[in-house]
Amino acid sequence: MEEKINQILVYSLLAAKNVLTLEDVTLLTGLSKSYLYKLTCTKQIPYYRPNGKQIYFDRAEIEAWMKQNRVATESEVEQKAANYISTGTMQKGGIR
Numbered sequence: 001m002e003e004k005i006n007q008i009l010v011y012s013l014l015a016a017k018n019v020l021t022l023e024d025v026t027l028l029t030g031l032s033k034s035y036l037y038k039l040t041c042t043k044q045i046p047y048y049r050p051n052g053k054q055i056y057f058d059r060a061e062i063e064a065w066m067k068q069n070r071v072a073t074e075s076e077v078e079q080k081a082a083n084y085i086s087t088g089t090m091q092k093g094g095i096r
Contacts, residue, residue, distance in 0.1 A: 020057040028059075029066060 014024055026033055039045040046061040072080070 018059045020059055020062065022055050022057075025057050025062060028062065 010027070014020075014027055017024060020028065022033060022036055025031070025036055029036075031039075036045070040047050040055060045065055046058065048056045048058070050056065
């Protein structure tokens, strides 16, 4: 019971933070520390290093990064196909 309460406390504190540590990002994304280090090393994820040592992340940037490469739903693909058939041109950037 006490472990569950501590877990709830950790997640509620995480929800209130805008600047995240590596440990916070592992909880938020479910990615391992080693994979996050790899992503920072290859500059595939936005991060900050104010003093050259500790790595910090901006919550909004991490959430935006997680929302990259959205996969269209089947109905969106069908709508796009129907629009293409009716107009003869492809729309760029998604359904309108």
